[in-house]
Amino acid sequence: MRDQAEKLRQLIVNRKKNNESIDNKSVSNTRVLTVTSGKGGVGKTNFTINLSLSLCKLGYKVAILDADIGFANIDVILGIMPKYSLIDVIRENKDILDIMENGPYGLKIIPGGSGLEDIMHMETNELEILTNQLMKLEESMDFIIIDTGAGVSKAVINFVSSSDEIILVTTPEPTSLTDGYAMLKVINNHVKKDNVKLVVNRVQNERESIEVYNKLNRATIKFLNLELENLGYIYESKLVTNSVKNQLPFVLSDSKSPISRMINTIALRLIDKENVATHNGLRGFLSNIKNLVNRGGD
Numbered sequence: 001m002r003d004q005a006e007k008l009r010q011l012i013v014n015r016k017k018n019n020e021s022i023d024n025k026s027v028s029n030t031r032v033l034t035v036t037s038g039k040g041g042v043g044k045t046n047f048t049i050n051l052s053l054s055l056c057k058l059g060y061k062v063a064i065l066d067a068d069i070g071f072a073n074i075d076v077i078l079g080i081m082p083k084y085s086l087i088d089v090i091r092e093n094k095d096i097l098d099i100m101e102n103g104p105y106g107l108k109i110i111p112g113g114s115g116l117e118d119i120m121h122m123e124t125n126e127l128e129i130l131t132n133q134l135m136k137l138e139e140s141m142d143f144i145i146i147d148t149g150a151g152v153s154k155a156v157i158n159f160v161s162s163s164d165e166i167i168l169v170t171t172p173e174p175t176s177l178t179d180g181y182a183m184l185k186v187i188n189n190h191v192k193k194d195n196v197k198l199v200v201n202r203v204q205n206e207r208e209s210i211e212v213y214n215k216l217n218r219a220t221i222k223f224l225n226l227e228l229e230n231l232g233y234i235y236e237s238k239l240v241t242n243s244v245k246n247q248l249p250f251v252l253s254d255s256k257s258p259i260s261r262m263i264n265t266i267a268l269r270l271i272d273k274e275n276v277a278t279h280n281g282l283r284g285f286l287s288n289i290k291n292l293v294n295r296g297g298d
Contacts, residue, residue, distance in 0.1 A: 030138050032285040033145045033270075034163035037170065038179025040150035043201040044169045046240055048147040049077055050251045050260075054267040056105035057251070060142040063100065063108040067159055068149040075111065078103050079247035085113030089133050090126050096133040104252060108141070127293055131286045138282045151179070152186045161191040162288035164279035167231065171202045172212050181219055188224045195279075196220075197231040199266065209233030232266040234259050 035051075037044045045068065052062045065086075066074040075082050084092075084099035101109040122130070137144060146163065148156045160166055166187070170180040187193060198216065200209040213230045220226040237259045243250040251260045280287070 030141050030282040031143050031165065031279055032163050032282055033143060033165045033167055034148060034160050035145060035167045035169060036148045036156060036160055036183065037150045037168065037176075038152075038181070038183040039176055042150070042169050042171050042176055043234070043240065044150065045073055045077065045147055046244065046249075047169055047199060047201060047234070047263075048145055049074060050249050050263045051267055051270075052107055052143070052145050053103075053105055053249055053251050054260075054263050055143055055271070056107050058267065058271070060271070061106065061108075061140060062143045062145065063110055063137060063141050064103075065110045065112060065144060065146045067112040067146050067155070074109060074147060075101065077244055077247060077249070078109070080109060082109070082111040085111040086130065086133075087113035090122070090129050096136055104249075122293065127290065131290065134286060135282065141282075144282060144285075152183055157186060157190060158289070158292055160187050162285050162292060164195060164281075164284060166193060166196045167199055168196060168228075169199050169201055170212065170216070172200065172208055177212065177216055181216060184220055184224060184226065188226060193226065195229070196226065197229040199231050200233040202236040203233050204236060206233065231269060232262060234262045 035044055035048045048064060052064050055062050064074055068074075074080075080101045080103065082099070082101050084094055086096070086099070088094040088099055089096050096110070099111065101111065103109055146159055148159050150156075168180055168183065170176045184196065187196075198213055200212045203209040203212070210230075213228070217228045217230075220228055235258055237250075237257070239250045239254055239257055239259060243253055246253065250257060251263055254260060
């Protein structure tokens, strides 16, 4: 981890030294990452927020789409009270740039709203409005990170199936592993994926995280012909509970803590050019959503 942290610090120095400007990039290459889990209570939303902030602190433009239908709580964790959601964009002619909420370090929050559950039943004109509005983010965002609900609901499957990159968050608990595998199995039955990353949360030590990864990866290779990428792990920590109570993400409240360094390491792995897989970006994600709707979500 020390080597990764040093590499992270050097990356920040190099970016400042070279005065890189992501705002002026000539070619849009927005990455769409969907964060999901087999069950609730594994720390998925906390992970999403802190990862997004870590990327923002590196100078990347990041937006979170809160797609946890019925249980959206990104705004709660950040102490934000959104006035509008994507449903207002679709049905009330609001501009997506106007409904986004501002978070720390330039992080943008896109409140999803309960209507996203019916995305597969949208009228053609509604779907066109949604996709055209989301495309406005292509030139301004480096990452769009979708925080889905837990479990294998139809809405979750549709979002995950449309994404090039998936991050599955699990814990060492047997029920979490079982539900995580069930999620991967359902996804695999819909769309063959080859870029699923695993994050093991609430571990006691690195050895436990390796054991969890090996156990789940062996099962997915054997039965799903799917090899998982080990993206990283996060320790069990009271700092997480405190950060939720204070509505201040731990990468901000205690940036030098072990779990903050672990989040930074995961962010570094995501942006490491050697590990960035080929992806179709936001345009590809929206195209996949449209194809699913045309097929009736099957």
